[in-house]
Amino acid sequence: MSDNTALHDEDQAAQDAMIAAGANEPGAMGGKAKDFWPSFRRFLGLLAPYKWAFAFASLLGAIGVVLAVAGPKILGEATNIVFEGVLSKTYGAQFEGMTKAEAVAALRDAGQGDVADIIAKMDNFNPGSGIDFESLRVVVLWAVAVYVVASILQWLQGYIVNVIMVRTMWRVREDIERKINRLPLSYFDKVQRGELISRVTNDVDNMTQTLQQSLSGAITSMLTVVGVIAMMFSISWQLALVALIALPLIGVIMGVIGPKSQKAFQAQWKKVGRLNSRVEESFSGHALVKVYGREKAMSEAFEGENEELYEASFKAQFLSGVMMPSMQFVGYLSYAGIAVLGGVMVANGQIRIGDVQAFVQYSQQFTQPLTELGGMLPVVQSGTASAERVFALLDEDEEEPDAVDAPTVPEDGRGVIEFRDVSFSYSDDQPLIDNVSFRVEPGQTVAIVGPTGAGKTTLVNLLMRFYETKGGAILLDGQPVAEMSRADLRSRTGMVLQDPWLFAGTIRENIRYGNASATDDEVHAAAEATYVDRFVHSLPDGYDTVLEEDAANVSAGERQLITIARAFVRRPQVLILDEATSSVDTRTELLLQKAMAALREGRTSFVIAHRLSTIRDADLILVMEHGSIVEQGNHEELIARQGAYWRLYQSQFEHAADAAEGDD
Structure with missing residues (x-):
């Protein structure tokens, strides 16, 4: 600073x-954004240092999905046991002592072909036996065990992924901090501080939220889609084809709405940066705004930019909000088709009722992750738009690095x-x-x-x-x-600027900033030499007085005295005074000139x-x-x-x- x-x-x-x-x-700030896919790949590339942990988390997720996908099939078998037990009990008196084949033939002879087809498809039809509660108990226990283990594995996967994401964004913040320290002063001349702060705070937070909200869920959703498709085809390829009709429709929705949503989020985050710049300028120059009576003009400018942000945000949120209901509608169509066709197939004896029940659950498991993926898309687009802005900062030209064998300034240099x-x-x-x-x-x-x-x-x-x-x-x-x-x-080198800049902390810490190894005695000596000691003793906590925001609890002249003391305690070979006494009164200036004469x-x-x-x-x-x-x-x-x-x-x-x- x-x-x-x-x-x-x-x-x-x-x-x-x-x-x-x-x-x-x-x-440059506000420049044209990069393409989505290169930025998205680079965004995901931030996870590369944790690829093995990520692979382990994916393995846990895959096992959890396999178990979760097996659940409906197991519960479908429980439904079959109940349904077949009820039919066995219902027709027990009529076909007692008959085999299933004999009962089916008798039903056909009686003109009940539909019931005959249903019984023919059953695995366990024993006239008069009723529900096999022992088999039902075993199946239900298996279902409970499968769901419990699947939940534990998915929780572990989510925990590991969240740890990876948090550490990844921690590294991004570290990279940004190091980058800012390596940027030349010319970079800060061509950007607004509010825009830069927006990239470092808002955009990084948005990237974090994108990873937290989408990455773990995306892995589970994609694995679920693959597992469900396999299970659906294992039950009925006809019903599976009906379910897969949703895929091209969902692809069309994502292809049409997705790019528009991406552009809308890019515009939104640019306008967030501009509005932050406006707010930062307004707060930093608040006194000047009042002096020149520009409150109304600043308010009108803020309202205009705030309105632009509202319109951009509304458009982005509207497009992202349209995507999920559209995909849910496609899912409902698929669900209706499966219910109708499944009912017909059960009536025709082509499939067991428990399998249809399982398939209906699979159809929901199939469309639900697709809908979730569609809902994640706007989040990913928003996060990628923020990532583009952060990457633009990280890609800025840096100062030329110092040579490894750069000569040092002699300690005893003249x-x-x-x-x-x-x-x-x-x-x-x-x-x-x-x-x-x-x-x-x-x-x-x-x-x-x-x-x-x-x-x-x-x-x-x-x-x-x-x-x-x-x-x-x-x-x-x-x-x-x-x-x-x-x-x-x-x-x-010691430097005292025209505009004094003090950091959050005590007066003692601000003086010691010029020389981190300075003792308290050296700090006090510097303060006495630059007449800081005169006013420090009038403060409640003396040298341990904590400076408020912008050091508002000391005067402008006192702030400048502290910066001069900071240079004094440094004891530099070269001293630069840039209008260092312009903020103090004439009497203090005479005293400072004496102090600086000794310093020089x-x-x-x-x-x-x-x-x-x-x-x-x-x-x-x-x-x-x-x-x-x-x-x-x-x-x-x-x-x-x-x-x-x-x-x-x-x-x-x-x-x-x-x-x-x-x-x-």
């Missing part, structure tokens, strides 16, 4: 040009900094810094002044390697910084300033205009030349004199 804050108003025009140039690049013909631009058609050259000796203080947009902050950003030069070289103690490790280079002693320091009165004692003053150094020297030398620096100084002096006359 502090890196991003280093960009200020003087470079805004160049940043805007860079944003415009990068708006249509692949992976701190000599040299710019040799350095050139830089945010976009190729708008150069910002052109052939800048100067040398800073150890212990010197260099002040950089110039009008807004001159490139002052960009100059120190190049020194910190927040951006890479387009030409020339920057050397630290004779070594090109481009060849050094960024972490090592920045570890020798023996260190190479860069001071960016608009108020020229604060840099009169600088060893070297660089005057920049349009990305070039037009003058350099100390205060007396530059005043004597009566050039660009003299004009800046005179304009500030005249402005101060006019203000004083106005006060009179």
